[in-house]
Amino acid sequence: MKFGYFDDKKREYIIKTPKTPLPWINYLGSEDFFTLVSNTAGGYSFYKDARLRRITRYRYNASPLDQDGFHIYLKAAGEVWNIAWQPVQTDVNSYCCRHGLGYTVFESEKKGILATQEMLVPRGEACLLCRITVANVGEEKKKVDVFPYTEFCLWDAMDDASNFQRNFSTGEVEVTADTIYHKTEYRERRDHYAFLWANRTPDAFDTARDAFIGIYGSPAKPAAVFGSGCTGSIAHGWAPVGAMQFSLDLLPGQTESIILMLGYIENPEDEKWESSGVINKERAVAMQQRYDSDKKFFAAREELADFWSSLLSNFTLSCEDEHVSRMVNIWNQYQCMVTFNMSRSASYFESGMGRGMGFRDSCQDLLGFVHMIPERARERILDIAATQFPDGSAYHQYQPLTKKGNMAVGSGFNDDPLWLIAGTDAYIRETGDYSILDEQVAFDCDASLAQPLMEHLRRSFNYTVEHLGPHQLPLIGRADWNDCLNLNCFSEHPGESFQVTGPSEGPVAESVFIAGMFVKYGRAYAELCSHLGLIEEAEASLAHVEKMEKTVLDAGWDGEWFRRAYDAFGQPVGSKECEEGKIFIEPQGMCVMAGIGKESGEAEKAMQSVKEHLDTRYGIVLLQPAYTNYYLNLGEISSYPPGYKENAGIFCHNNPWIVCAEAVLGHGNRAFEVYRRTCPSYLEDISEIHRTEPYVYPQMIAGKDAPTHGEAKNSWLTGTAAWTLLSITQAILGVVPTLDGLKIDPCLPSDWKGFAVSRRYRGAVYNITVDNAAGAEYGVKELFVNGQPLAGNVIPPAPAGETVEVKVIMG
Numbered sequence: 001m002k003f004g005y006f007d008d009k010k011r012e013y014i015i016k017t018p019k020t021p022l023p024w025i026n027y028l029g030s031e032d033f034f035t036l037v038s039n040t041a042g043g044y045s046f047y048k049d050a051r052l053r054r055i056t057r058y059r060y061n062a063s064p065l066d067q068d069g070f071h072i073y074l075k076a077a078g079e080v081w082n083i084a085w086q087p088v089q090t091d092v093n094s095y096c097c098r099h100g101l102g103y104t105v106f107e108s109e110k111k112g113i114l115a116t117q118e119m120l121v122p123r124g125e126a127c128l129l130c131r132i133t134v135a136n137v138g139e140e141k142k143k144v145d146v147f148p149y150t151e152f153c154l155w156d157a158m159d160d161a162s163n164f165q166r167n168f169s170t171g172e173v174e175v176t177a178d179t180i181y182h183k184t185e186y187r188e189r190r191d192h193y194a195f196l197w198a199n200r201t202p203d204a205f206d207t208a209r210d211a212f213i214g215i216y217g218s219p220a221k222p223a224a225v226f227g228s229g230c231t232g233s234i235a236h237g238w239a240p241v242g243a244m245q246f247s248l249d250l251l252p253g254q255t256e257s258i259i260l261m262l263g264y265i266e267n268p269e270d271e272k273w274e275s276s277g278v279i280n281k282e283r284a285v286a287m288q289q290r291y292d293s294d295k296k297f298f299a300a301r302e303e304l305a306d307f308w309s310s311l312l313s314n315f316t317l318s319c320e321d322e323h324v325s326r327m328v329n330i331w332n333q334y335q336c337m338v339t340f341n342m343s344r345s346a347s348y349f350e351s352g353m354g355r356g357m358g359f360r361d362s363c364q365d366l367l368g369f370v371h372m373i374p375e376r377a378r379e380r381i382l383d384i385a386a387t388q389f390p391d392g393s394a395y396h397q398y399q400p401l402t403k404k405g406n407m408a409v410g411s412g413f414n415d416d417p418l419w420l421i422a423g424t425d426a427y428i429r430e431t432g433d434y435s436i437l438d439e440q441v442a443f444d445c446d447a448s449l450a451q452p453l454m455e456h457l458r459r460s461f462n463y464t465v466e467h468l469g470p471h472q473l474p475l476i477g478r479a480d481w482n483d484c485l486n487l488n489c490f491s492e493h494p495g496e497s498f499q500v501t502g503p504s505e506g507p508v509a510e511s512v513f514i515a516g517m518f519v520k521y522g523r524a525y526a527e528l529c530s531h532l533g534l535i536e537e538a539e540a541s542l543a544h545v546e547k548m549e550k551t552v553l554d555a556g557w558d559g560e561w562f563r564r565a566y567d568a569f570g571q572p573v574g575s576k577e578c579e580e581g582k583i584f585i586e587p588q589g590m591c592v593m594a595g596i597g598k599e600s601g602e603a604e605k606a607m608q609s610v611k612e613h614l615d616t617r618y619g620i621v622l623l624q625p626a627y628t629n630y631y632l633n634l635g636e637i638s639s640y641p642p643g644y645k646e647n648a649g650i651f652c653h654n655n656p657w658i659v660c661a662e663a664v665l666g667h668g669n670r671a672f673e674v675y676r677r678t679c680p681s682y683l684e685d686i687s688e689i690h691r692t693e694p695y696v697y698p699q700m701i702a703g704k705d706a707p708t709h710g711e712a713k714n715s716w717l718t719g720t721a722a723w724t725l726l727s728i729t730q731a732i733l734g735v736v737p738t739l740d741g742l743k744i745d746p747c748l749p750s751d752w753k754g755f756a757v758s759r760r761y762r763g764a765v766y767n768i769t770v771d772n773a774a775g776a777e778y779g780v781k782e783l784f785v786n787g788q789p790l791a792g793n794v795i796p797p798a799p800a801g802e803t804v805e806v807k808v809i810m811g
């Protein structure tokens with residue numbers, strides 16, 4: 001069952017009912033100011049950091065669901081409703097929500113009043129704009145009251161949700177004719193405030209929640225809206241809000257518009273005050289003036305649309321499959337921007353308080369983002385590298401505002417260092433910019449320890465070499481990619497962290513997955529070395545890589561598939577010898593992607609085993625058989641009920657690893673089949689089962705052991721976005737940036753007759769047409785560049801500004 005439809009021309013998903021199986025959200029903003037907005041206008045805004053600079057309040061896991069947001073109440077002829085249905089939930093005659101790239105528009109009609117609410121974050125600004133139109137589409141004159149409402153958060157979202165003994169006394173506001181300023185803590189250590197402004201003077205306002213909502217009221221029945229209007233309240237402590245009232249008289253056919261702005265301002269220390277106790281509003285007023293007319297709003301809207309058109313034009317695909325086209329051309333790339341911006345911090349499943357930027361997560365997000373804005377990818381790589389420790393290990397997470405590592409989680413996730421090589425390598429392959437390797441980058445955020453980025457990569461590489469276990473496989477530490485496989489922790493008591501309790505690092509537990517990564521990214525490192533003329537280092541690195549490859553084929557091979565790990569007692573994990581958890585997806589994907597066992601047959605066998613043991617109609621599960629007990633020596637993975645999350649859920653993140661692995665083996669049909677199973681657009685028809693947004697990937701879909709098989713969770717912020725984009729664009733379509741140029745190496749379903757891609761690469765545009773009349777799954781027979789045959793399939797980079805015509809014949 002569908003709840004909406006795609007409009008690919010407009011690049012929108014249009015939701016036709018507010019009652020979607022879960023709130024279906026969008027992200028506004030792609031620089032510093034962000035707003036999450038659901039299809040009923042729920043959500044919240046923050047500046048840079050969802051924990052430390054939360055601007056509006058949001059209650060997670062609330063019942064009723066998703067009541068906090070940026071709401072517009074309408075009142076006419078004795079009835080009250082919201083343009084976006086929530087929180088009042090009055091039935092309207094028509095409703096639609098259009099989620100587009102960086103904007104969301106609601107439209108609904110009731111009582112002969114057609115109203116729209118259009119929200120976006122303009123480029124380069126720290127504010128949310130919301131333009132409302134209210135039209136009288138009836139035959140008679142109408143009186144309509146319009147009430148925008150949002151609740152301010154007292155900045156630090158964690159503190160805001162817990163430290164009430166203080167917070168109920170700190171709230172402060174200031175009000176001018178057209179603006180409500182939220183200035184809690186500005187009198188002491190803060191130099192920032194927020195505000196709600198309108199481009200026309202409201203007839204009334206409220207700034208105290210108790211007054212607008214009522215002490216025992218709710219956003220579903222605000223006292224001011226249902227009673228006699230806003231009261232002019234000034235918040236002293238408790239809960240400051242921004243609420244306004246506009247009383248409109250509309251003739252038949254008349255439309256009125258109001259532009260609202262939720263803004264964020266930082267003032268320099270010596271410009272904080274206008275006069276004693278009165279905040280300096282200069283910057284706020286200037287910002288307001290930039291958007292005080294419809295014309296200016298439309299210009300901002302157009303600028304945003306141009307920004308996205310230009311970004312997406314870096315990679316465009318034409319092919320027969322509409323699902324693949326819309327995911328590649330629009331939504332998958334869009335999600336990659338969002339994961340790049342958010343890492344795993346703020347979604348409807350990530351509260352924005354728990355995690356900041358993940359070291360491993362952000363490095364992987366780069367893989368899907370680097371072709372869009374390479375300069376931002378560059379900056380991010382340097383930020384991430386600065387949180388690395390001098391021994392090559394890394395803080396697992398850091399806060400985006402402070403860029404400081406998160407002490408509570410610390411380090412010891414032994415795959416982390418290698419992801420830095422993966423991200424940097426992707427950046428250099430995209431840009432050819434080796435100068436990034438010369439950048440001086442701090443260790444542990446301490447500038448006095450700075451070394452060139454290349455030295456960071458070297459220490460990443462060496463970290464694995466220097467941390468090998470009894471089988472000469474890499475030690476796993478607290479965990480590897482699978483945060484829930486905790487082989488050293490032995491967490492016994494409820495409430496203890498599975499990762500960081502007790503002796504989380506041990507000298508015995510090893511990871512075959514990290515070994516696979518080491519082979520893949522160790523090789524990339526060696527290639528970088530040889531491009532830099534570090535021949536000896538390249539050779540020495542390759543020797544380590546080759547040795548590891550042998551080790552994997554020996555201690556890491558189980559007979560039919562790659563083992564997952566060895567536990568703290570040296571017992572295999574992910575082996576036929578185990579009672580549960582005999583086979584895991586991760587080492588199959590990573591080892592085969594690294595080419596391990598490609599020549600000697602293990603890779604083929606591993607892929608067959610995945611198909612045989614892990615396939616389901618909704619995707620490939622992480623392991624089988626699911627763990628039915630909690631195992632102290634395995635940790636969090638066995639804490640989940642069977643079929644959920646890492647315990648045999650369909651973890652979407654590593655399904656594309658199988659796509660890539662199958663492509664390494666030239667299996668185009670199977671690669672595409674795996675791609676298709678988790679592709680959200682293909683799942684739109686079963687939205688009532690899948691439940692999350694049909695335009696983005698979720699982290700997890702319940703596996704076959706779960707009673708809710710097929711139900712997705714944790715949409716938006718997942719490494720799935722980057723890896724799936726990589727799997728379709730590089731493994732299947734085969735447009736692969738390399739250090740030496742653009743490689744064309746498709747691995748297609750044999751019934752695809754061909755496709756065309758336009759790819760901007762190092763400043764030149766490549767128009768690539770692939771002809772698969774032969775019905776091949778793999779193999780470039782001929783390749784022409786500007787009409788000339790090319791030996792091999794790597795096109796040397798063309799000068800920036802040029803357009804290159806590429807014709808590829810498969811067979």
Ligand code: BGC
Binds near residue numbers: 482483
């Ligand atoms: C984390 C990833 C991790 C994955 C598997 C996600 O929640 O963000 O870093 O690789 O779970 O455990």
